[in-house]
Amino acid sequence: MTMTSGSDNALCGQLLLIDADAACARQTGSTLREALLVAPRVTHSAGGRAAADLLRKTRFDVIIADLDSLGDLSPSSEDAMQRLVRLAQGALILAVAGTGSVSAALGAMRAGAHDYVAKPVSGPVLVGRLAELAQRHGRPRSLGVEAEPNPVVTDFAGFVGASSAMQFLYEQIGRVATSSAPVFITGESGTGKDVCAEALHSKGPRAGNRFVAINCAAIPRDLMESELFGVVRGAFTGAHDDRKGAAELADGGTLFLDEVGEMDLSLQSKLLRFLQTGMISRVGETAARKVDVRVICATNRNPMQMIADRQFREDLFYRLHVLPIHLPPLRQRPSDVMILTRHFLARYAREEHKTFAGITQDAAQHLTAADWPGNVRQLQNLVRRLVVMFDGGEITAAMIEAADIESKVAPAQVPVEAPRADRRSILPMWQQEQRIIEDAIATFGGNISMAAAALEISPSTIYRKRQSWSDMAVAG
Numbered sequence: 119m120t121m122t123s124g125s126d127n128a129l130c131g132q133l134l135l136i137d138a139d140a141a142c143a144r145q146t147g148s149t150l151r152e153a154l155l156v157a158p159r160v161t162h163s164a165g166g167r168a169a170a171d172l173l174r175k176t177r178f179d180v181i182i183a184d185l186d187s188l189g190d191l192s193p194s195s196e197d198a199m200q201r202l203v204r205l206a207q208g209a210l211i212l213a214v215a216g217t218g219s220v221s222a223a224l225g226a227m228r229a230g231a232h233d234y235v236a237k238p239v240s241g242p243v244l245v246g247r248l249a250e251l252a253q254r255h256g257r258p259r260s261l262g263v264e265a266e267p268n269p270v271v272t273d274f275a276g277f278v279g280a281s282s283a284m285q286f287l288y289e290q291i292g293r294v295a296t297s298s299a300p301v302f303i304t305g306e307s308g309t310g311k312d313v314c315a316e317a318l319h320s321k322g323p324r325a326g327n328r329f330v331a332i333n334c335a336a337i338p339r340d341l342m343e344s345e346l347f348g349v350v351r352g353a354f355t356g357a358h359d360d361r362k363g364a365a366e367l368a369d370g371g372t373l374f375l376d377e378v379g380e381m382d383l384s385l386q387s388k389l390l391r392f393l394q395t396g397m398i399s400r401v402g403e404t405a406a407r408k409v410d411v412r413v414i415c416a417t418n419r420n421p422m423q424m425i426a427d428r429q430f431r432e433d434l435f436y437r438l439h440v441l442p443i444h445l446p447p448l449r450q451r452p453s454d455v456m457i458l459t460r461h462f463l464a465r466y467a468r469e470e471h472k473t474f475a476g477i478t479q480d481a482a483q484h485l486t487a488a489d490w491p492g493n494v495r496q497l498q499n500l501v502r503r504l505v506v507m508f509d510g511g512e513i514t515a516a517m518i519e520a521a522d523i524e525s526k527v528a529p530a531q532v533p534v535e536a537p538r539a540d541r542r543s544i545l546p547m548w549q550q551e552q553r554i555i556e557d558a559i560a561t562f563g564g565n566i567s568m569a570a571a572a573l574e575i576s577p578s579t580i581y582r583k584r585q586s587w588s589d590m591a592v593a594g
């Protein structure tokens with residue numbers, strides 16, 4: 119772990135916390151205050167009506183609204199949220215949704231909330247989501263920077279990066295690593311979810327035992343159960359021997375389920391039972407065995423959308439979503455781009471026995487301003503290509519241009535029907551748009567981030583549009 123001096127951006131500002139009962143609000147508020155390191159700026163409101171009154175008189179920077187507490191404003195939390203949004207004067211709004219209320223969370227987002235978290239939620243997680251939110255909406259300053267200066271960590275357990283988002287992540291990993299509770303990692307492709315899972319293992323008490331990773335998207339469906347839980351000889355054609363599955367191999371250690379949302383629904387039920395009982399049965403055996411693993415899972419898709427689309431069991435989600443960690447995309451932490459570039463340049467130059475003098479200012483500007491839809495993986499690949507293609511000297515913008523094949527890859531070849539003569543056959547714009555987007559998603563095997571990158575829109579645009587299409591389908 120490397121540290122340099124600097125200041126950490128803890129979040130504060132005028133904050134309104136809307137919770138059902140004042141006692142609970144006081145408790146959450148104090149955790150929040152401890153995490154924020156500011157005492158006087160959290161205002162509590164017991165319920166939606168009192169919050170609306172407060173909002174008419176006072177301007178807040180951030181509103182955290184427990185959706186269960188807004189019933190006195192309107193029986194529909196979506197409607198209540200709409201009213202708060204109208205009064206919020208541009209405040210960032212984070213909705214807190216109760217366990218099992220996915221539709222309420224989606225409704226709140228439709229009504230104008232900027233983000234949501236699911237209950238139970240700890241102070242540090244809340245602070246992280248707020249910091250992310252502020253950064254995403256380009257206003258970290260309006261929320262104030264009041265914390266004590268902290269040393270800036272530039273690398274941590276496989277991660278490189280010094281941005282405030284990464285500082286929060288390192289701290290979160292350090293805290294969460296000591297627990298045995300399940301961790302749910304989200305983040306776009308290439309943001310470091312695998313790195314995060316391994317960091318949690320290596321920093322925790324299970325580090326001396328095995329870390330077993332299983333990619334639920336890469337294993338054929340009919341083999342997945344035996345890969346996960348093992349198999350006894352003769353259970354099916356090809357099962358020549360008794361074999362342990364990933365869960366048993368990870369006994370005493372960590373089981374990492376990557377792309378967990380791709381798991382078959384029937385296997386999701388078995389995984390849920392395993393999480394509830396700690397017992398597994400190999401395929402073909404009736405006896406159950408006890409295994410002690412810490413489960414970490416990851417997905418680059420929106421789990422709430424997957425639940426809404428009935429691809430992911432809601433009860434399993436809440437079992438797994440005990441300690442959520444979200445990895446921010448690289449475009450939201452541009453200050454990390456050059457640190458990562460130098461890190462990869464040094465590494466690949468060493469491997470290829472080459473020497474590079476540095477990076478020109480133009481080149482650095484070019485890299486820092488890029489959008490990086492493939493996140494750190496894309497940057498890493500680019501630097502590797504640069505090192506292979508060139509023999510040393512200073513990295514220039516022209517060299518980057520030559521090596522940056524990813525951004526030259528043509529967008530997905532989406533078949534668009536030629537216009538027909540019959541006017542009645544012309545589809546409305548939204549349906550044509552829907553077809554183009556769904557085709558692009560299918561082209562990338564359901565990977566929204568990649569489809570979004572090819573269409574040159576953000577993944578959140580796709581999620582938002584999908585929601586509006588399903589609304590139209592319901593209304594129509």
Ligand SMILES: Nc1ncnc2c1ncn2[C@@H]1O[C@H](COP(=O)(O)OP(=O)(O)OP(=O)(O)O)[C@@H](O)[C@H]1O
Nearest residue numbers: 276277278279307308309310311312313418494495
């Ligand atoms: N902050 C970081 N510092 C250094 N290397 C990183 C960082 N983040 C990611 N990487 C590197 O980027 C590559 C992609 O990371 P990783 O596989 O963990 O991403 P991911 O989020 O799991 O992607 P996917 O969803 O596609 O599986 C890896 O080579 C990893 O080592």
